[in-house]
Amino acid sequence: MVGRRRQGCGLRTWAVARLTGAATAAYGCAQCAPEVNAGHSLPGPTTMSVSRKSVFEVFRSHPSKAFRIAEIVNLSGAGKRERGEVREILQGLIREGRLVTAPGRRFALPAAAAVTAARSAKPRRSSKPAAAPAAAGRADRRLAPGMAIGRLSVHRRGFGFVRREVDGSTESAEGLPDVHVPHALLGEALHGDQVLIQVSRDADPKRPDGRVLSVVQRGLKQLVGRFHRLGRRGGLVVPRDQRLGRNVYVVAPPPADELPDGAWVTVRLVEYPAPPDDLIGEVIETLGDDQTPGIDILLVLRDYGIEQGFPAAVEEEVARLPAEVAAADLAGRNDLRGRMTFTIDGYDAKDFDDALSIERRDGGGFRLFVHIADVAHYVQPGAAVDAEALRRSTSIYPIDRVVPMLPEALSNNLCSLVPNKDRLTLTVEMELTKAGAVEDYRLYESAIQSQFRLNYRDVQSFYDGIDNPATARLKKIADDLNALLELKDILRTRRLKRGALDLDLPEIEIEFDETGMIENVVRAPRWESHQVIEECMILANEVVARHLRGAGAPLLYRVHDEPTREDIDRAGAMLAPYGIHLSSRSKKPVAAQIQEALGKAAGFDAPHIFNRLILRSLAQARYHPDNTGHFGLASPCYTHFTSPIRRYPDLLVHRALKEVLRKGKPARDWVAQWTQKLPSLGGHCSDLERRANDIETEATRICSLEFMRRRVGESFEGNVAGIVNHGLHVELRRYPVEGFLHVRDLHDDRYEFHEATMTLRGRRAGRVFRLGQRVEVIVHRVDVLTQEMDLRLALLEEQHPRRGGKLYQSRVRHAW
Known part of the structure; x- marks a missing residue:
């Protein structure tokens, strides 16, 4: 039997090799998979x-x-x-x-x-019960030291990282570094699984290694892939997400007239055989082919398990809501419908969370009103719409569509602060001094009617003194808009003085023509009209956070940790060759150092590239019931209150505020209940916020590459945005799209990566590539599916080799 494959495996083995490009394929038929000798590899000779x-x-x-x-x-x-x-x-x-x-x-x-x-x-002595893995079978057993349970994230190159949720060596896994798991030690685990791991005893505590022992809970229940029919033997789905590393065998696919070869499908996984066997699944949805309009974004959403539609129970609940605000709902609220009020949002926005009113105070200063949609009035705890809002946690905006947290009847109508309609709100009324300090404030339930629906572009045109029909109608509220601009400058200056960071990282905008084709990819402008809203919302969030903390109400704070010494020194090492200094040993506060670094980066040719490096040294902001402050905003007490239509944490804060407003001091049982619930809610909302960001980033990347695919062969000027040992990441200047220039395509020399100077240097001629340096590149290949854009070097304003002991340069444009 040596060297012979099991009968019945040949067809699928050939298909896998053809579809995946594998040089050899050791895949066998799922029906004949042995339970122990998994892998279908050819059995070697043995004398055992x-x-x-x-x-x-x-x-x-x-x-x-x-x-x-x-x-x-x-x-x-x-x-x-x-x-x-x-x-x-x-x-x-x-x-x-x-x-x-x-x-x-x-x-x-x-x-x-x-x-x-x-x-x-x-x-171990502890006042807290330690968690135990589901795999262990009993909730009262602790994990042994050296073991942990966490969520596995697999990199495209095969290795993985586990973010620990429970650790046997400590009371809390919070703040522990992720555990690196080599590809060979992942076992049967897949990207997204909750796994039990063993952390190496010899591992560096700051960069630990480990191995997967078992899968506690499968995170991957369905996936998106391209379907290939295997004659009468079933079908094979090649996942779109290459991190999975395994294909899915479909036993009984729909007939060819319903499911053509090469179509994109959603597959529900029903079996998880040991690798390298295929996963087993069934097709539950045919999404279309490469020519289906909007297919690229739809694939991203389905790959993350996102459905736009709402469950029937939610739709039934929403259908019972009134179309407009009922007169009875106005009782007991401050009636502000006669006050000048307006919204400022994007030109295509429909979910208006916030509105503003402002007036100047006698003797100087301002009275600012921030009105926020009272979503909590309509979305009650325990309702189906609340459960679905929690499950989604946030609205998602992937370029050409919106996946709302709430059904449109709420998000775009009853809760949205549309013009000339009565709406229920929670208002933060603040008395501000000339210097922007909050001298007094009031928080209350209110009713408003917005008179103007403004957009950022028109308001900015007004500030720039542009006279057109759009700005002409703004003359009625010219005094209000000018007061907001003046207050913005005061609040912004005050915030930066206290140590807040101003990371200017322009977002990417995709522009479409009338037919829906991508017309352009541009850097989104950051206008003063944007900053007006930012400063007013930050101020309102701080006031609400301080008020609820003072009342003893449990809530989810928006926290942002100060960077660790290691993170600061790592960023400092990368930036030092460019004259930007960051050090944990400096006597200057970290925030002051970062502000200085941002100031130096502003003078570079591509400052956002260096700003990104600085940003990577910072932790991600998150939701947490413990108030540890917000480092980036230099705020000792901060929460999210101003966007309850699209963020579930804001809705929770609204409920806490209403409890305090109505009772003065929250009830003891209410405090106990929410103190217990908030830790898991904070983790859930933080995770889904990151997921939404990933979806939006991936959707933007896909649309950008779709646009660049039409420009293969064209040359562009770019800036070196990143340097690694195998090449250069280059961001184009005309279009904010990043591609990769591999060292193997730099034929003039053998290049080596110098980590100490963050450069790529030729061994023979001494040509050097630095961060921010301008290069001329040609778009060589664009693969939208793998999200890759390969570049070739067209022209470099090069550094000449050393001659006679001196360094001669010809038109070198450095980053500084």
Whole structure:
């Protein structure tokens, strides 16, 4: 039997090799997959009289038990003389991640090892019950030291990182660095799975390594891929997300007239065989082909499991809501419908969360009103619409569509502060001094009627003194708009003085023509009209956060941690060659150092490239019930209150504020209830915010590459945006799209990456590539599916080699 493949595997093996481009394919038929000898690789010759299957069957028959080697020899039917062969089989199963060692020189399945280790570990003193893995089978057992449970994120290059949620070596996994897992030690885990891992004892605590022991919970329930029919034997779906590394076999696909070859489909996974076998799934949705309008963005949404439609129970609830504000709902509210009020949003926005009113105070200063849609009035805890809003947690804006957190009847109508309609709001009324300090404030439930629906472009045109029909109608509120501009400057100056950071990182905008084709890719302008809204919302968020903290109400704060010493020094090392200094050993506060660094970067040819490097040294802002302050805003107490239509944390803050406004001091049972709930809610909302950002970034990247695909062969000027050992990331100047220039395509020399100077340097001629340096490149290849754009060097204003001990330069444009 040596060298022969199992009968029935040939057709799929050939198909996988053809569709994936693999030089060899060791995939077999799912129906004939052995339980132990997984992988369908050709069995090699062996002289062992005891089989891997018989050894592994010992553990399958007793999945919660750990065995000594003598017990395994006995139970597997091996003789004493075959003890060495059994030990060799056990070591092989450990290398594959199927078994692990347990205390007492025992061997066990990964889940059983966690329980065994926990039993033998000394009890730790703690006032908090420690969490235990679902795989262990009982909630009251702790993880052993060196083990952890977390969410696996797989990189496109095959390795993974696990963000720890529970760790056996500490009371809390919060703040612990992610654990790196090499590809060979991922076992059966897939991207997105919750896994039990073992952290290496010899690992660097700041950059730990580990291995996956078992899958606690599957994170991947469905995926998107391209369908290929395999004759009468079923079909194969090649996932769009290359991080999965495995294809999906479809046993009984729909007929060819319903599902053509090459179509994009959504697949529900039904079995997870051990690698390298294919996953097993069923087609649940045909999405279209490459020519289907909007297919690129639809694939992104489905790949993340996003559905735009709402469940029937939600639609039924919303249908019972009134079309307009009822007169009874106005009772007990401050009636501000007679006050001049307006909204300022994007020209295509429909969900208007916030509106403004302003007046100048006698003797100087301002009275500012920030009105926020009272979503909590309509979305009650326990309702189906609330459960769905929590599940979504945030609205998503992937270029050409919106996936709203709330149904449109609420988000675009009843809650949206549309003009000339009565709307229910929560108002923050603030008395501000000439210097922008909050002298007094009031928080209350209100009713407003917006008189103007303004957009950023028209307001900016008004500020720039442009006379056109759009700005002519703004003359009625000229005094209000000018007062807001003046207040913006005061608040912004005040905020920067206290240490807030101003990271100017322009967003990318995709412009479409009348037919829906992408017409242009541009950097979004950052206007003063944007800053007006930013400053007013930041101020309102701070006032609400301070008020609720003072009232003793539990809430989700928006927190942003100060960068660690390691993060600062890592960024400082990259920026030092360019004259930008950041150091954890400096006597200057970190915020002041970053402000100086941003100031120096502003004088460079491409300042946003250096701003991005600085940004990467900072932690991500998140939602948390403990107030640790917001480093980036230099705010000691901050929350999100101003966007309840599109962010669930804001809705929670509204509920807390209404509790305080109505009762003065929140009820004890209410405090206890929300104190218990908020930690998990904060993690959930932070995770889904990151997911939304990933979706929007990926959608923008796809549209940008779709636009650049029509420009293959054209040359563009760009700036070096990143340097790695195998090439250069280059951002085009005309279009803000990044591509990659591989060192293998720099034929004039052999180039080496110098980490200390963050340069790529030729060994022979000494040509140097630096961050921010201008280069002329040709768009060589664009692959929208893999989101890659390959570049070739067209023209470089080059550094000449050394001559006579001196460095001669010819028209070199440095980043500084």
